[in-house]
Amino acid sequence: FAPVDVISNHIMGKRSVRRYKDxxxxxxxxxxxxxxxxxxxxxxxxRAVGFTVITDRSLIARLGNAVxxxxxxxxxxLVMQHWQQRHGAGEGEEDTVFWxxxxxxxxxxxxxxxxxxxxxxxxxxxxxxxxxxxxLGTLWLGAARALGTHPSLASLAGVPEGRKVVGGMTFxxxxxxxxxxxxxxxxxxxxxE
Amino acid sequence: FAPVDVISNHIMGKRSVRRYKDxxxxxxxxxxxxxxxxxxxxxxxxRAVGFTVITDRSLIARLGNAVxxxxxxxxxxLVMQHWQQRHGAGEGEEDTVFWxxxxxxxxxxxxxxxxxxxxxxxxxxxxxxxxxxxxLGTLWLGAARALGTHPSLASLAGVPEGRKVVGGMTFxxxxxxxxxxxxxxxxxxxxxE
Numbered sequence: 162f163a164p165v166d167v168i169s170n171h172i173m174g175k176r177s178v179r180r181y182k183d184x185x186x187x188x189x190x191x192x193x194x195x196x197x198x199x200x201x202x203x204x205x206x207x208r209a210v211g212f213t214v215i216t217d218r219s220l221i222a223r224l225g226n227a228v229x230x231x232x233x234x235x236x237x238x239l240v241m242q243h244w245q246q247r248h249g250a251g252e253g254e255e256d257t258v259f260w261x262x263x264x265x266x267x268x269x270x271x272x273x274x275x276x277x278x279x280x281x282x283x284x285x286x287x288x289x290x291x292x293x294x295x296x297l298g299t300l301w302l303g304a305a306r307a308l309g310t311h312p313s314l315a316s317l318a319g320v321p322e323g324r325k326v327v328g329g330m331t332f333x334x335x336x337x338x339x340x341x342x343x344x345x346x347x348x349x350x351x352x353x354e
Numbered sequence: 355f356a357p358v359d360v361i362s363n364h365i366m367g368k369r370s371v372r373r374y375k376d377x378x379x380x381x382x383x384x385x386x387x388x389x390x391x392x393x394x395x396x397x398x399x400x401r402a403v404g405f406t407v408i409t410d411r412s413l414i415a416r417l418g419n420a421v422x423x424x425x426x427x428x429x430x431x432l433v434m435q436h437w438q439q440r441h442g443a444g445e446g447e448e449d450t451v452f453w454x455x456x457x458x459x460x461x462x463x464x465x466x467x468x469x470x471x472x473x474x475x476x477x478x479x480x481x482x483x484x485x486x487x488x489x490l491g492t493l494w495l496g497a498a499r500a501l502g503t504h505p506s507l508a509s510l511a512g513v514p515e516g517r518k519v520v521g522g523m524t525f526x527x528x529x530x531x532x533x534x535x536x537x538x539x540x541x542x543x544x545x546x547e
Contacts, residue, residue: 163356163364165386165487171356172480173393192543193358199538200366202494211542220546279494279521282475284541287365290483294358301395301472319546328472345392348477349404350385353413353512 171293173342178298179260181333185216186264186297191332194291195266198284209274210284210327213320215265224265224318225258228304231311258304262331267305269315269324281327289330298335305329364486366535371491372453374526378409379457379490384525387484388459391477402467403477403520406513408458417458417511418451421497424504451497455524460498462508462517474521482523491528498522 195212203210215221259265268285270277289299308315308326315326388405396403408414452458461478463470482492501508501519508519 162367162486162489163360165484167356167360168364168483168487169386169390171361172390172483174355175393175395177395188545193362195541195543197362197365199541200368200535202368202370204496208539208541211544213544213546215546217546276499278471279475282472283479283494286476286479290361290365291358293355294361296355301476303397306469319544321544342393346401348388348392348401350388351404351406351512351514352381353406353408353410 171290174339175289175293176298176339176343177300178331178333178335178337179300180336181260181262181298181331182336183263184334186332186334188216190295190297191264191266194288194295194297194332197287197291201280201284201287203280203283204276207274207280209270209277210268210280211270211321211324213267213269213318215267215318216263218263220317220319221259221262221265222256224314225256227314227317228258228307231307231314232304259302259331260300262300262333264332265302266330266332267308267315267318267320267326268328269320269326272323272325277325277327285328285330292332296334297332298337300331302329302331364483367532368482368486369491369532369536370493371524371526371528371530372493373529374453374455374491374524375529376456377527379525379527381409383488383490384457384459387481387488387490387525390480390484394473394477394480396473396476397469400467400473402463402470403461403473404463404514404517406460406462406511408460408511409456411456413510413512414452414455414458415449417507418449420507420510421451421500424500424507425497452495452524453493455493455526457525458495459523459525460501460508460511460513460519461521462513462519465516465518470518470520478521478523485525489527490525491530493524495522495524
């Protein structure tokens, strides 16, 4: 197993990337990030998480617009309304859904199953760890929820029929470079000893 | 960032541990696993995930029994019924909820928030990566869902009022040693190129 400082620095150095180079991500690199998820823990060992990978730039653009439209009409929690106000104004100018990423990955689960969110999130977190090793930048996609609740969006994305989208992530080479981690407040922990 | 093979081997070698040594886990080691989660991505950067750490062995035993009782009456999905049949028979003989772990960690979120499952899972996945570096074994706790839906169980666990449990994990030194990773089938991926 990797030493503590290696793992800690890897996690601390990871940043959410919202600006990408146009360079496509080679298919075998994406595949290697997803391959690792076969080894992830998952509920009842059902191994039901699968992925749809989109590298078609015009489809990513169309899907971004469709998600944006779907979210406009949705009743959103307060913070998300804030996000909408902040980014909605620049409509059409900037892709505030997929942020110009050359590759978008959605995780999904058989629609008849429920509660695959944890499995999907553990899998995407592992894929992200490997992606960062490959020099890729990633962004967790809140937009995945729109695909999970609107089957027509999932269908547009090419998600196989009968699968419910439970998570999403962008993969791409960052067009920004972060020199240090963000300073963070300690996480609240209460001890029962 | 750590090389691909270092990260991949770390994730592939991680195993769900259901047998623990009695050795307590030092508090600073648990703290270092949870500290890393301050750097995890999370929805709208709300940073609302917190943790309750239980190292009181008698409380862990009482809580395990209470969770077991609560789950007996619950309408469960099919696989979980299977789990119940498989483990329910040994009632009282073996702790099939926390598996004798010397430390149990629950993640929680303000009860007024919803949808903290992803944030919590990303955080616990990161904590697990660090825990494994420390030589610890972990197990993702499906039982966390019981605490999330039964406030009385969360209260027994010492979770602060107003926080909803969204995830859980055991931490402990493994009493088993795994010599290799489990062989896995490839994960289904469909490409939209």
